[in-house]
Amino acid sequence: RRAIGVRLIEEREVYEGEVVNIEIEKAPHPYNPYAQVALGAFLTLKTRQEEKSLEVGERVAAQLLRLNVRPGDVIEIDAETGHVTKLGRSKYAESKWKGEYRIGKLVEVPSGPVKKVKKTTHTVTLHDIDMANIRAGRLMLFREEEITNEIRAKVDEQIEELIKSKKAELVPGVLFIDEAHMLDIEAFSFLNRTLEQEFAPLLVLATNRAVTKIRGTDYKSPHGIPIDMLDRLLIAKTKIPPPEDVRKIIEIKAVADGIELSTEALDLLTEIGVKRSLRYAAQLLQPAKVVAEISGSNVVRPEHVKRVMGVYLDFRDSINYLNEELKKDPVLSEFLQ
Incomplete structure (x- = not known):
């Protein structure tokens, strides 16, 4: 499930623009007389087409203070959560000192209205979502210590609903298994079932064995892989390099x-x-x-x-050396056999 990605697509209302001016109301910290806390803030944001003034509460003001937001910075405030993101420094912002913002990221002033709906995407794996469900269970005092089949089934149902509503896209990854002949019959059985599922990654197996036993059985098969598994694979032809x-x-x-x-x-x-x-x-x-x-x-x-x-x-030299040494000592040879 680490090899299967989900690209989540969200539309969120945000306030985005260049900071024209900002005033943060501060008060002494209740436990530290040398520090201050933010009580609120008043700021003005502008885009190429619009300018709007906002009055924000303690939570947003604290983020503005922590990020050291100044006039000329381009920021984004999530209208629902209040999360503040500092996008960079406006290319057209004036600087008091030469080279003051040389290190900072320079960005264009946003266009359109200050308050807008933005489409954001971020990609996670199915394993990440499984683990998030376990952590949520721990917060609710459920003692889930491993990812169960029930958790996986619920996650799959949620992802199917998101895909049907076009709020998410499936991003199949690649599951590469080297030395595939080391897998046992139970592992191949699991892979067979996994490949039949809708959420299945691209499976790549690598091995250098010819005909050998399938681990966990007494049967021989090409490359140590069961015939029914080989039938599902495309085998790439390789050759010794000239x-x-x-x-x-x-x-x-x-x-x-x-x-x-x-x-x-x-x-x-x-x-x-x-x-x-x-x-x-x-x-x-x-x-x-x-x-x-x-x-x-x-x-x-x-x-x-x-x-x-x-x-x-x-x-080859190591095997020949060992054989020669064993010929000199029949007792050791018999013991090793």
């Missing part, structure tokens, strides 16, 4: 890591990437750079790569 692509990838990786390779070192790493694995060749770059620096060179050369290969093995 030598010229391996060379280009290593070259790009070296530039990104700030490693300068000689032509001979790049040829050697390309050969390693083709004969062994591209990942092993790429992992040799950083250690080879360290060896080159210890040797007093800023350029990685073939001897530096060979020195690192003598220390760090790839998985």
